[in-house]
Amino acid sequence: MLVPLTFVVFVSMVKDILEDVKRHQSDKLENNRKVLVGNPDTGKFTEVLWKNLQVGMIVKILQD
Numbered sequence: 001m002l003v004p005l006t007f008v009v010f011v012s013m014v015k016d017i018l019e020d021v022k023r024h025q026s027d028k029l030e031n032n033r034k035v036l037v038g039n040p041d042t043g044k045f046t047e048v049l050w051k052n053l054q055v056g057m058i059v060k061i062l063q064d
Helices: 002-031
Strands: 034-038 045-049 058-060
Touching: none
Parallel strands: none
Antiparallel strands: 034 045, 034 058
């Protein structure tokens, strides 16, 4: 009776670990993408990594 329960818990644990690894890789790729941020003083846009964005920054959207 204990063996089937242990197997199910183990399989579930492995599945969750694999999902977390995939999510971590996806987040790393997304955070290292570049975005155009506007400077209100100069009116020019510069490239900044997504992970370096801060609240209040003006972002230029090129698609959708």
